[in-house]
Amino acid sequence: MNNTSRPAPERYLQATDCEALTGIPAATWRYWAHIGAGPASFKLGRRRVWRLSVIEAWIAEQEANTQTGGAA
Template identity: 55%
Template sequence: MSNEFLTTKQVSETYPFLPAATLRYWRHANQGPASFMLGKKVLYRRSEIERWIAEQEAATTRGGVA
């Protein structure tokens, strides 16, 4: 299941804090989670979305245990 492929719409439905328009902009700007084309469809691996979210969390976490 961790290698499940998601379309831009499915990513934004599964992760509401990642709007489809933002994902499209990030793709254009070569930012955000990795994606690829399969035919005319843009796809994301669920595992890549989760890895990218964890990376963002690690990079921006403040406070907590010293």
């Protein structure tokens, strides 16, 4: 038996999934994709999708770039 560990499969989100995750409306996710803004997305068949890992990295980047407050 081979005990090699495999990385977890990537999860792909549609605009409504991105809305549920972030609270940003699905229409905004679709608009950003249309104008080439926001996190990277691509077509998977006929559907536009975002990788969960890319969304999470984008959220972390937004937090790092806009964070205020907190004690130093």
